[in-house]
Amino acid sequence: MTATNVDNPANSFTIMSWNIFGNYAAKILSPEFNKEIGRYDVVLLQETHLWPEEESSTAVPPGYYMIAVSRPRRANWQRRGGGVMALVRKGIKAEAAMHLSSGDIIVLDLGNCYIVGAYILPTTSRWEGWTDVNPETHLREVLAMCTVSSKPVIVMGDLNARTASLSGSPLHPRRNSCDGILNTRGRQVLSWAQDFALCILNGTTTEDHTPGRFTSFQPNGQAVVDYAIVSLSALALVLHLKVLEPPKNPDNAWADHTPLILTVSRTMAVMEPTRVVRQEKIQMEWPAAESQIDLLWEATMKSKETLEQGLERLYGQTYYQTQEVQVYTDGSCLNNGKRNATAGSGVFWGLHSHRNRARRVPGPGPQANNRGEIFAVILALLDADPRRSLRITTDSELVIREACYWAPLHDSMGWDRPNGDLLRDMVKLLAARLAPTRFVWIKGHSGNEWGDAADQMAKDGARLPDTGDYRHLVDAPWAAIEAPPRENALAARKVSTALPETPNKRPVVPTIEVLDDPDGRDGRSHRGREKTCKLQQSMRDALLDCKGPGEFWRLIRKWTDARPMEPEVSLETLTDELRARMNAPLEMPASFNREQLDLNKALAAVLPTHSVDTTPDGLFSQDFGEDDIAWGKNHVRTHTLDSATGADGYTYSDIMAIPNLQIAELFNACLSEMEIPSRWLASLVIGIPKPEKDRKVAANYRLIVLECCLLKFLTLLIDRRVRTYAERRDHPKNTEWVP
Incomplete structure (x- = not known):
């Protein structure tokens, strides 16, 4: 469904009303759907099919805030239904009149008018399971309450009423509807129009193009059931109504209703003062580097490596290239996962080759298949001519990706990972070779004679006696x-493979079944399912394509976690509040201990700039080495990799790609010169609303300071030194101090 660009001059205000026929939480993830609704000031949606607890986590189009009223969760996992929502453009003041809103009716107070968004079930549907009041009766009560006020009233939504071409009163504008049917609900709506001085706009001269256009298109027929109705006091403020054309292919639409677009005078809405705008990334301008530390910082950040650069640094250059010598490797584990598991490695160079190997996998740690796969490659590399090109064929994707993609990162982290002792030596042997090594993946147990031979040798190796723990290679x-x-x-690239870094997408899975709507209507009588089915299928595929539990749950959280709470104070007000918290007052309050403050200042003044390291091993005067950086990277990767960036914009992921030596040199220079890069002196200060607090009060915002990630990395290493010092000292037995 495509709408033309909205003519929205500065003195007008647009309201969209649309029954989207459910699945709002999924549809809002589509850029196409966002574009469809993201051009209006207020968007009223019916049949959102949300549960109340989902309102805070469901996505909202950029530049809008949500006010929603949803049906309560049904017992016994009954299917969803109903629900209404208002998406209001930021800068427009709108508050929900919750004493009037309930069930499938939402009432907005825009200061100068009321807007009522409603979905009223068909007369044949049951409402007793989720509300105590008939929605039709409740809407009449809402209209009675709103029209008592002097404010103009706008009512829009799917009323499931058919009013033919009738008006509520002969004094109202004449109507001409394409739908000539009048039903019981339609008579009720006409009586409301007469009782509460309301005017139905559908089919009047205010409707653009074809007055009285159909709003609902079903296989069983078309009808006008969606309405724009205004109080007579608002009629003069209406500019025009547009009922969008039905799509050419109704089955591939977002819903089986067309949107209604009502344009009214801008005076209907009250604009709010400019509020704090959330920014995804703040761009800062920095002066050119002049100090040696700033220049060293720039050089360090520029040393960030691509994958190709990291592999070349790790493996070095290629000096020989010959016809490839091929070898097949495999690992095997008997009684895998059990206490009596035994693993073996097999290397097959060819029939009757003296270099064929069947070996028991050494410890330490549990015997496992992956350890056997890695050890088999080590055995092959030890027997290979380093000046001849080598092709290693294996069924282990892990081994190939470790060697060809992940080695630079894991090397910079000190190989602190499962089977890191073997992986370190495998990479050492690959780097020591002078000719290229190419890894080829084959599917295990696929009938390849050489692959099956290597597999059999691995099984033979698993039956051999225990050989003890692995002894690291000193040199090749x-x-x-x-x-x-x-x-x-x-x-030539020294270590390569045709296997992609990430697994290929899973094969196409069977399409999912879309259940009928919860109000008992015949699913075949409703259109708009095809597009929704495709969207649901793409979401299912996204879940199935996740490479592991971590990625799976990140995607789930992206879809279901609560949205960040929007600030409702001006930037100036919040700045004044946060500045007062971060700076000492000009005059200390009477309750403050002035004598203690003076003593602290005096003690700080006598602290020497430099002190002598009296620790037995000179712990605090030792330079940071590459091993320290490796420890820090490993800690960051498992604890804080996704932390927010500081003012310089560099992430922990950027730091992971910088060689350890460059980071160590920068840190040591900072400590020896007692100076830090100028960018580390700038921090981002943000305010986050406290839960359950009034977001219009600046004092209810939590102050968060974001420092540069590389600065936090340095303080992490310093903290480690302090903890090491404390742990080495002899503490009293009852001391529980932790640095």
Whole structure:
């Protein structure tokens, strides 16, 4: 369904009303649906099919805030239904009149008018299961309450009423409707129009294009059941009504109703003062670096490596390229996952080759198949000629991706991961080779004779006696072979594979069944399912394509976590509040201990700029090394990788791609010169509304300071030194102090 651009001059105000036929939570994730509704000032939606607890987590179009009224969750997991919502453009003041809103009716007070959004069930549907009052009766009561006020009233929504071309009074504008049927609900609506001085706009001269256009299109017929109705006091403020055309393919539409667009005078709404605007990323301008520390910081950040650069640094250059020698490797584990598990490694160079190997996998740690796969590659590399191109064929995707994609990152983290002892030596051997190594993946147990031979040798190895723990390689056996001059290096990539870094998408899964709507209507009589089915299918595919539990739950949280609460104070007010909290007052309050403050200042003044490190091993005067940086990266990756950025905009993920040596040099320079990069002196200060507090009061905002990630990384390492010092000292037994 496509609407033309809305003619929305500065003195007008547009209201959209649309029965979207359910699945708002899924539809709002579609950019197409967002574009459909994101061009109006107020959007009234019916049949959202939300539960009350989902209102805070469901997405909202950019630039809008939500006011929703949903049906209560049904018992025994009954299907969803009903629900109404208002999406209001930020800057427009709108408050829900909750004493009037309930069930499928929402009442907005815009200061200068009331807007009522309503969905009234068909007369054949039951309402007793979710409300105590007939929605039709409740809407009449709402109209009675709102029209008593002097404010203009606008009513829009799906009333499931058919009023033919009749008006509530002969004094009202004449109507001409394409729907000539009058039903019982229609007579009720006409009586409301007469009793409460309301005017039905559908089919009047205010409707653009074809007056009285159909609003509902079903396989069983079309009808006018969606209305725009205004009080007579608002009639002079109505500019025009537009009922959008039905789509050319109704089955591929978002819903089986067309939207209604009502344009009224801007005086209907009250505009709010400018509020704090949430920004995804703040761009700051920095002066050119002049100090040595600033220049070193710039060089450090520019040393961030791409994957190709990291692999070249880790593996070095290629000096020989010959016809490939092929070898097949495999790992196996008997009684996998049990206490008596035994793992083996198999290497197959060819029939009757003296280099074929069947070995028991060494410890430490549990015997497992992956450990056998890695150890098999190590055995193959130890027996391979380092000056001849090598092709290693394996059924282990993990081994290939570790060698060809993940090695730079895991090396920078000190190989603190499962089987890190073997992975470290596998990478060491690959780097020591002078010729390229290409990894080829084959499916295990697929009938490949050489692959099956390697598998059998791995099983034979698993039956061998325990060989004890693995002994790390000091150097490759061919370390004495001198590499040719660097200028003789070849352009060939040293370690490569055709296996992609991430697994291919899963095969297409069967389409999901879409249940009929909860109000008992025949599903075949409603259109608009095809597009929704495709959207639901794409969401299901996104879940199935997740590479692991972490990615799966991140996606679930993206869809279901509560939205950040929007601030409702001006930026100036919030700035004044936060500045007062962060700075000492000019005059201390009477309750403050002035003597203690003076003593603290005096003690701080006598602290020396430099002090002597008296720890036995010089713990606090030791430079940070690459191992320290590796520890820090491993800690960050498992604890705070997704932390917010500071003023410089660099993330922890950026830091992970910087070589450890460069980071260590910067940190050591900061400590020796007692100076830090100028960008670390700037922090981002933000205010976050406290839960359950009035967001219009600046004092109810929590102050959060965002520092640069690399600065926090340095303080993490310093904190580790302090903790190490405390742990090495002899504490009294009852001391529970933790630094």
